[in-house]
Amino acid sequence: MSERSTTENMFLEVRFAVLSGIYLPGQILDRDELCQVYGCKSATALDALNALVHEGYLDIPRRGVFGVRLWSEVEINDLFDIRASMMGMAAARATERGTDLEVANLVRRTEEAAAPDFSDQSGTEILISRGVDIQATIIRMARVATITDMARSIGPNALYRQSVWAQNSKQLIKTWRSIGAISAALKRRAPAQAQSAMAEFVELTRGALLASFAEGDHVDWPEFPVIRRIDCHIIRRGCAFGAGGREPALDGRIIPFGIGQLRS
Structure with missing residues (x-):
């Protein structure tokens, strides 16, 4: 296995x-302190931080400043309403427009995957990658230009990964099964059932996400967290989580490190 770069280590940590709540919504990450802790130049830190902004974990509240993104309940509900509608439509269209080979490949990938053990951090990562894979594949199969163009904005990486982190093992099993239900409806070429299964999947992720964000309401914390290297392993609600890897967005693309500043 190749050794991770400083940029990748910073991104993942x-x-x-x-x-995990070590850095909290609204807190400012001191770039100079990050550079000191990771022993790197400012350009290296910018590569990681800009990628985190692009994926929805961080924001730029003012020029040159990076903070943990603070999502409001209104934003979440608006995004998920749009996502449920568009992803439901995409699932229905995919059953009608996907080629036999595309459907067979998607079904094979889903059916071959055994239910993960969520007490192991690789199990939760499998669920994340499987959920992204089936959604991105369905968007491609649907062949609806508007949905393809909006895919990244309606489903930022951060919101799906955070929703998985917010669930307990029983909820994750339901989420896993809902992915299987989407695949089964595609296999049957059943548009209404595919749309319904996708809507259930989106609602499972929305509910967990809103509940987790509500836990931090009306809690005050310092503006600046203590920057440190992170031991990326935690058990939450009976599920194990680790550093994981980089998953594509719903448009199927992973933004490479080294992108320019995204917001002024």
Whole structure:
């Protein structure tokens, strides 16, 4: 296995710190302190931080400043309403427009995957990658240009990964089964059932996400967290989580490190 770069280590550790609540919504990450802790130049830190902004974990509240993104309940509900509608439509269209080979390949990938053990951090990562894979594949199969263009904005990486982190093992089993239900409806070429199964999947992720964000309401914390290297392993609600890897967005693309600043 190749050794991770400083940029990748920073990306994964800061992402883990945001997901686990070490760095909290609204807190500012001091770039100079990050550079000191990771022993790197400012350009290296920018590569990781800009990627985290692009995936929805961080925001740029003012020029040159990076903070943990603070999602509001209104934003979440608006995004998930749009996502449920568009992804439901995509699932229905995919059953009608996907080629036999595309459907067979998607079904094979889903049916071959045994239910993960969520007490192992590789199990939760499998669920994340499987959920992204089936959604991105369905968007491609649907062949609806508007949905393809909007895919990244309606489903930021951060929101799906955070929703998985917010669930307990029983909820994750339901989420896993809902992915299987989407695949089964595609196999039957049943548009209404595919649309319904996709809607259930989206609602499972929405509910868990809103509940987790509500836990932090009306809690005050310091503006600046203590920046440190992160031991990326945690057990939450009976499920294990680790550093994981980088998953594509719903448009099927992983934004490479080294992208320019995304917001002024």
